[in-house]
Amino acid sequence: MxxxxxxxxxxxxxxxxxxxxxxxxxxxxxxxxxxxxxxxxxxxxxxxxxxxxxxxxxxxxxxxxxxxxxVKAPPEVAARSWKMTDETKKWVICGHSPEDQASLLKQIADAEGQKKIQYLISVPGCYYEIEYGLLKGGGKGG
Missing domain, CATH: 1.20.5 (Single alpha-helices involved in coiled-coils or other helix-helix interfaces)
Structure with a gap:
């Protein structure tokens, strides 16, 4: 056991x-x-x-x-940092004929569509230099 x-x-x-x-x-x-x-x-x-x-x-x-x-805004950058505001667009087209206004707005839209940060827009006798959606310069002339 x-x-x-x-x-x-x-x-x-x-x-x-x-x-x-x-x-x-x-x-x-x-x-x-x-x-x-x-x-x-x-x-x-x-x-x-x-x-x-x-x-x-x-x-x-x-x-x-x-x-x-x-030269193009990365997707992470908020559009407000490089797109033109409505107030600036109104100021840029002020005093232009309706055809010139349409042309300027189309040029702005095309540049913003390409996410450009620096570009020129122009109509006969006038041009604007845009950078980061702001009016940097411009001129008139023949």
Whole structure:
């Protein structure tokens, strides 16, 4: 009987050791999965950071008058920072004939459609220099 108790006790210890080994193995798999997920998240975060920095550099280049590498507004730049306001459009077309007004407004719309930040618009005898949606200069002449 004593021999049977020793074998039962040994079996119990072996079962306990197997349960502990199984639990440790599961914990290891969970830790490996967590490590892999953390590495993937880190790589994604780095990629997003690089993309954000590239976008930021484009925006800075767009607004830098010395840098002409970006001449069209990047999609991240709000249109209000480079499009002409309605008040400015009214001022530009003031005093012109209806045909000239239509021509000036079409030239503005075309330039803004191309996301230009610097352009010239003109009608016979008059021209305007536009930059960032603002009237920068102009002149009259024959």
């Amino acid at each position: 004593e021999q049977d108790l020793v074998q039962i006790f040994e079996l119990f210890l072996a079962l306990a050791a197997a349960v502990v080994a199984f639990w440790q193995h599961r914990q290891k798999l969970v830790a490996v999965d967590a490590k892999d997920e953390a590495l993937i998240e880190r790589d994604l975060a780095e990629a997003r950071q690089w993309e954000t920095e590239a976008l930021k550099d484009n925006v800075i280049s767009f607004f830098d008058p010395e840098d002409e590498s970006v």
